[in-house]
Amino acid sequence: MLGLMQDQPLLISSLIEFAERHNGDGEIVSRRVEGDIHRSDWRTIASRARQVANALDNEQLLFSDRIATLAWNGYRHLELYYGVSGSGRVLHTINPRLHPDQIAWIANHAEDQILCFDLSFLPLVQAVHAKCPTVRKWIALCDADKLPADSGIPNLVSYETWMGKLSDRYDWPRFDENSASSMCYTSGTTGNPKAALYSHRSTLLHAYAAALPDVMDLSARDSVLPVVPMFHVNAWGIPYSAALTGCKLVFPGPALDGKSVYDLIESEHVTFAAGVPTVWQMLLGHMQSQDLKFSTLNRTVIGGSACPPAMIDAFQQKYKVDVLHAWGMTEMSPLGTLCTLKNKHLALPPAQQTALRLKQGRAIFGVDMKIVDGDGHELPWNGQASGDLLVKGPWVVAEYFKGEGGDPLVPDAQGRGWFPTGDVATIDADGFLQITDRSKDVIKSGGEWISSIDIENIAVAHPAVAMAACIGVAHPKWDERPIVIVVKKPGAEVTRDELLAFYGNKTVAKWQVPDDVVFVEAIPLGATGKILKTRLREQLRDYKLPEC
Ligand code: AMP
Numbered sequence: 001m002l003g004l005m006q007d008q009p010l011l012i013s014s015l016i017e018f019a020e021r022h023n024g025d026g027e028i029v030s031r032r033v034e035g036d037i038h039r040s041d042w043r044t045i046a047s048r049a050r051q052v053a054n055a056l057d058n059e060q061l062l063f064s065d066r067i068a069t070l071a072w073n074g075y076r077h078l079e080l081y082y083g084v085s086g087s088g089r090v091l092h093t094i095n096p097r098l099h100p101d102q103i104a105w106i107a108n109h110a111e112d113q114i115l116c117f118d119l120s121f122l123p124l125v126q127a128v129h130a131k132c133p134t135v136r137k138w139i140a141l142c143d144a145d146k147l148p149a150d151s152g153i154p155n156l157v158s159y160e161t162w163m164g165k166l167s168d169r170y171d172w173p174r175f176d177e178n179s180a181s182s183m184c185y186t187s188g189t190t191g192n193p194k195a196a197l198y199s200h201r202s203t204l205l206h207a208y209a210a211a212l213p214d215v216m217d218l219s220a221r222d223s224v225l226p227v228v229p230m231f232h233v234n235a236w237g238i239p240y241s242a243a244l245t246g247c248k249l250v251f252p253g254p255a256l257d258g259k260s261v262y263d264l265i266e267s268e269h270v271t272f273a274a275g276v277p278t279v280w281q282m283l284l285g286h287m288q289s290q291d292l293k294f295s296t297l298n299r300t301v302i303g304g305s306a307c308p309p310a311m312i313d314a315f316q317q318k319y320k321v322d323v324l325h326a327w328g329m330t331e332m333s334p335l336g337t338l339c340t341l342k343n344k345h346l347a348l349p350p351a352q353q354t355a356l357r358l359k360q361g362r363a364i365f366g367v368d369m370k371i372v373d374g375d376g377h378e379l380p381w382n383g384q385a386s387g388d389l390l391v392k393g394p395w396v397v398a399e400y401f402k403g404e405g406g407d408p409l410v411p412d413a414q415g416r417g418w419f420p421t422g423d424v425a426t427i428d429a430d431g432f433l434q435i436t437d438r439s440k441d442v443i444k445s446g447g448e449w450i451s452s453i454d455i456e457n458i459a460v461a462h463p464a465v466a467m468a469a470c471i472g473v474a475h476p477k478w479d480e481r482p483i484v485i486v487v488k489k490p491g492a493e494v495t496r497d498e499l500l501a502f503y504g505n506k507t508v509a510k511w512q513v514p515d516d517v518v519f520v521e522a523i524p525l526g527a528t529g530k531i532l533k534t535r536l537r538e539q540l541r542d543y544k545l546p547e548c
Helices: 012-023 042-058 075-086 100-110 119-131 159-163 200-211 238-245 258-267 277-290 309-318 350-357 452-460 496-505 533-539
Strands: 027-031 037-041 066-070 090-093 114-117 137-140 156-158 180-186 194-199 223-226 248-251 272-275 299-303 322-328 335-338 361-363 368-372 387-392 417-427 432-438 442-445 448-451 465-475 479-488 516-519
Touching: 012 042, 012 075, 012 200, 012 238, 027 042, 027 075, 037 042, 042 075, 042 159, 066 075, 066 100, 066 119, 075 090, 075 180, 075 238, 075 248, 100 119, 100 180, 100 194, 114 119, 119 137, 137 159, 156 159, 180 200, 194 200, 200 238, 200 335, 223 238, 223 258, 238 248, 258 277, 272 277, 277 299, 277 309, 309 322, 309 350, 322 361, 368 417, 442 465, 442 479, 448 452, 452 465, 452 479, 452 496, 465 533, 496 516
Parallel strands: 027 248, 066 090, 066 114, 090 180, 114 137, 137 156, 223 248, 223 272, 272 299, 299 322, 479 516
Antiparallel strands: 027 037, 180 194, 322 335, 335 361, 361 432, 368 387, 387 417, 417 432, 442 448, 465 479
């Protein structure tokens, strides 16, 4: 017997319809690329999202066609979030911090039809447009009078010219809730970047979960600042949860320095902010140097990389801001765990609470997790046993876009598929996860990935290099920085500086270039000839980066 409830697909358009109808005057404030502050509200965003949908229909775009963005957090990006997905197309948010060749590769793989960009990325678009044959229109997110003349980009139009005069009447289409809604590429595993392809259903379930009290605890009483970019896993889902709760949204645009973020928090009475540790380090540095305090901020979610203890202490003790340490991945939409304390922990002394807050936290309903040993046997939740972390749930990927990398899931005895995260963790008896290591071969610097394989491939392309291995080492500001360990060919010579300069004209962004080169006689190899990175890390345990 089936239940007798209404059959309504979970669609992203229902979020913006709800926000318009029930929280129409809820504010959306954006710092623009131009530097000024722009004010909008959910009613206006909804109306302009419908204009975007009409503009996309005018382009004869098909259901599931990909529309890309290279954009900061701002109101026009939010309109695209709803206009693109709501009308049945797929929003592809591209990370502008990648090398132009990586961006072109991703745009081609996704077969993007239109690419919308903030004017700060004009040089990037000028560098890639000729390499992106599927993109038939380039849209600058600006007013008509700001459109650059003689840009050299064919089919370039301003966003306001493209959608501004169209009708805001549009009936959001109804379709299968499992249809694709947005996508994000990640280089979190080996090989070429792979895309997580989110669905309307996964996005809505994630939006509900993110708003829960033991997750982000979002409500219409909040003023929310997502510093985490909208090109990083949909700003952790905040643009969707914000429409669901009707909270005020404050977008920082391109200004992520400590002073700009602090000023916005104060002027817009921000109560909740989300970002990676590197950004909060800049904010705390500014506040300490100017002896400032927060007047309204009461909690912050920090994730993407491990949150250092000193940061938790500064927020909790000095600024009276609750730190919610979070863990997740692009493949998980991204939220997996959040560190909110249970009732029994509230009476613990501050030092013990900090120790708990350093953990990545408890699973959110919807995400199941387990740790396993090398043979796949589940390990106990005792806070000691450390194993490979696997997850499953309705907002976790089943496979990557275009089936890249084959079937990523690991079946259990019941045949249920678990996604291997590439993280190594413990789980304690209260269900608190703690990430202790990473088995995947990548480096995360300032919240952004660096592929060790790319770094190694470039090093071995140098005529004097016989073998190279790239590992991450701890860095106080960036969390990790890459270094490359090199064995020279017999009789060949290359210096550290020559090798680092060799990266200059290759397809890695400047910030992805290693910080140092360590020359060694031999690199440890396993039985199959694979570099033993764990052994290498062990050998370089006492290594210090030149600038630290
Ligand atoms: P991404 O797909 O870019 O969101 O990166 C996900 C990966 O970042 C995870 O698999 C972890 O390796 C790492 N990560 C995310 N959050 C944390 C955290 N709070 N602590 C430690 N590592 C984290």
